[in-house]
Amino acid sequence: MSISDVLHDMWDTIWATLKTFEFKDAVDIVIVALILYYLFRLFRQSRAGQLVKGVIILLVTLAIATIANLTMVKFILKSVFEFAVIILVVVFQPELRQGLERLGRSNRTLRNFVNTSSSQNPETVVYKAIGDVADSCAIFSKSRTGALIVFERDSLLNEIAGSGTTLNSETSPALLGNIFFNKAPLHDGACIIREGKILSAGCILPLTKSLDISADLGTRHRAAIGLSEETDAVVVVVSEETGSISIALGGKLTRDYNRNTLYDELVELIIPGERERSNLFSVIFKSRKEKNDEKE
Numbered sequence: 001m002s003i004s005d006v007l008h009d010m011w012d013t014i015w016a017t018l019k020t021f022e023f024k025d026a027v028d029i030v031i032v033a034l035i036l037y038y039l040f041r042l043f044r045q046s047r048a049g050q051l052v053k054g055v056i057i058l059l060v061t062l063a064i065a066t067i068a069n070l071t072m073v074k075f076i077l078k079s080v081f082e083f084a085v086i087i088l089v090v091v092f093q094p095e096l097r098q099g100l101e102r103l104g105r106s107n108r109t110l111r112n113f114v115n116t117s118s119s120q121n122p123e124t125v126v127y128k129a130i131g132d133v134a135d136s137c138a139i140f141s142k143s144r145t146g147a148l149i150v151f152e153r154d155s156l157l158n159e160i161a162g163s164g165t166t167l168n169s170e171t172s173p174a175l176l177g178n179i180f181f182n183k184a185p186l187h188d189g190a191c192i193i194r195e196g197k198i199l200s201a202g203c204i205l206p207l208t209k210s211l212d213i214s215a216d217l218g219t220r221h222r223a224a225i226g227l228s229e230e231t232d233a234v235v236v237v238v239s240e241e242t243g244s245i246s247i248a249l250g251g252k253l254t255r256d257y258n259r260n261t262l263y264d265e266l267v268e269l270i271i272p273g274e275r276e277r278s279n280l281f282s283v284i285f286k287s288r289k290e291k292n293d294e295k296e
Contacts, residue, residue, distance in 0.1 A: 123271070125196030129171040130266045133193070136176040137238050137245050138259035146240030147180040148190040148205070148220050151270050155231035157199075161192045164203030171198055182240075190223065190235075206230060210251070217253075224248035234269050236262070 058077060065073035080087070133149055140147045150157065165186060169175065171193065179201045180187045186202035193199065205223035213222060224235040229251040237246045237253075245257040247265060257265065 125170075126271060127196075127267070129193055129196040130263060130270065132171040132173055132176065133236060134259050134263035134266065136173045136180075137236060137257075137262055139173065139177065140180065140238040141243040141245055141258075144240055144243045145177075145180055145182065145238065146187070146220055147176070147236070147238040148224060149176070149236040150190050150192045150203075150205075150227065151234040151236070151266065152192060152194045152199070153232045153234065153270065155233060157192055157194070157231065157233065160190075160203050160205060160227070161194075161200040164189050164192070164200040166200045167198045169198050171196065180238075190227075205235075208251070221246065221248070221253060225251060225253055228252070234266065236266070 058080065062074065062077040062081070064070075065077065129151075133151075137147065137149075139145075150160075175198065176191065178184060179191055179198075189202035190205050191198060191201045192203055206226040207219070207222045208226035208229055210225070210229070213225065217225075218239070218241070220237050220239070224237045224246070225248045227233055228235050228248040232250075235248040237248060238244070239246070244255055245262055246253050246255040247257065247262075247269075249269065254265075
């Protein structure tokens with residue numbers, strides 16, 4: 001059979017398939033593609049990627065053992081793959097939980113639409129909270145006061161917030177200063193900010209399980225990274241030892257912020273696309289900071 005005959009038969013097969021192709025088939029393909037894409041992204045961003053490589057190596061070994069007729073190796077590997085589903089559920093439990101949590105996140109757009117019915121513009125409240133946090137962290141940095149402040153985004157942190165003391169209060173540098181004062185009962189925990197208000201304080205965050213964390217990072221930084229690995233929250237950390245201000249996001253830690261760079265970064269992360277449109281808020285909070293500096 002010539003190459004042209006093979007290509008002709010292939011085209012006939014493709015055309016016959018296309019003639020029976022329906023809209024539901026397209027939907028089916030898109031859903032499967034999305035599932036595979038998100039699974040691949042989840043595995044790539046976690047230690048599960050290394051485990052997948054191990055599974056592939058076992059499959060290749062099984063294929064070689066089958067071809068070479070290695071009876072004992074085939075028996076062991078086939079026994080392993082018979083319980084593959086249970087093994088994968090146990091091994092990938094953290095990644096599966098993380099994926100399901102992402103799937104079940106509340107919709108930010110819907111939440112913002114509902115909030116527009118309130119008397120106070122929710123965007124104004126969030127900008128005020130960002131400014132108060134930036135001001136407070138600048139003070140904490142100078143006084144070497146440890147702090148851990150979490151901005152909730154799409155991932156709801158009800159379980160984390162429940163581990164602390166519920167406040168439901170407006171933000172202010174004075175209140176944040178009282179929360180993280182080193183003699184205060186809530187200073188060792190995290191402060192959760194939801195939609196511009198302090199939801200709770202003294203909250204316990206999960207520590208990171210990553211082995212690639214620098215040895216000079218303490219419990220606060222490890223807790224910040226741990227929460228950012230499991231959720232999409234933006235976590236601000238002030239080091240008690242050095243006064244350094246850091247942000248944890250997506251399992252990564254960026255360091256050495258000052259008041260203004262922290263404010264700008266939080267605006268960009270928490271209110272994406274609104275930074276240019278809301279320069280008025282930036283001017284207000286930055287001018288307030290300049291006035292405070294002049295008084296000092």
